[in-house]
Amino acid sequence: MPARPFFSAVIFDLDGLVLDTESTYTLAWRHAAEAMGYGLSESFCQSLSGLHYQDVEAKLLAVCGADFDLQAFNQQAGACWRASANASGIPVKPGVRELLCYLNGQGIPFALATNSRAANVRECLALSGLSGAFLRQVTRDDVAAGKPEPDVFLQAATLLQTPVRQCLVLEDSLTGIIAAQKAGAFSVLVPSVSPTDPQAAALCDLLLPDLHALLATIRSEFPYPQRNQV
Structure with missing residues (x-):
């Protein structure tokens, strides 16, 4: 088995990152x-x-x-x-299923953290065929403030029983990247629109074209600065 990457858990955004909504x-x-x-x-x-x-x-x-x-x-x-x-239906973004399969196989916990309401999350996941894929979810209904405040990511880290600085946050928007930075997580930007927001690109810790690229990076033992390791 390859060495574990430096992060201990993964937090996914929903709209634009997991689903092409x-x-x-x-x-x-x-x-x-x-x-x-x-x-x-x-x-x-x-x-x-x-x-x-x-x-x-x-x-x-x-x-x-x-x-x-x-x-x-x-x-x-x-x-x-x-x-x-x-x-x-709602299309699933490239690499999502493969990444989830890898995380499950490696025993790496993960959660969903979104600005969407819980009812909308359930509906979208059902329409995409991903019902049951995310056992841990934090929605806008669960926190006092949505992104760009860090509440959803902090709550997700609590659900994952993992310090937020050991969480890899996957986002597609400037709003989400700002929230991840405020939370103190390692942020990965996978843009959902082109051209890429220059501010989001400057703020994120890692910029990748899709989740296939992220999976390849993780499998190569994530050779990137480990500034968030505790």
Whole structure:
């Protein structure tokens, strides 16, 4: 058996990292806005990546105006998203299943830590065929503050019974990388949109194109600076 990597546990983000939900959300948001007589650019929708829904709503009001009907928008977008997801499912990002298989085989514990609500997490995992894949989960319902605050990662580390500085946090967005840095975890950025956010790239500890690359890195005994080892 190869030597254990320097980290003791792994914490996964959900949207954009485990599941390719970002593209489905963007499509639903743009269709809903168009139906209401508004236009949302793709770049604006991509800027919402990783944000808690309250922050998403605040940005929508800033762009569409204070009189923008958030309730109608949410209903319209939700109906559009659900129709698409129920018809086609939600794609799993490349390398996720292989990485989970490796971690299980090596006995390395892992958890999910997301800004999404628990009900939405359950629905998305079911639609992607990953129900039961993450036995440990921390959602926005479980903490006082969502990302970019570190609460979800700190709670996940507690569930994993592992010091957060020994956790490898996998993220796709600037919001998540900021939260990981605040928590004191080793952060890996796997961008879900192109071009890569330069601020996220500068803040993360490691930048990789996908989870296949992460698995290859781990299998080579993770020869990177071990600044977070306790």
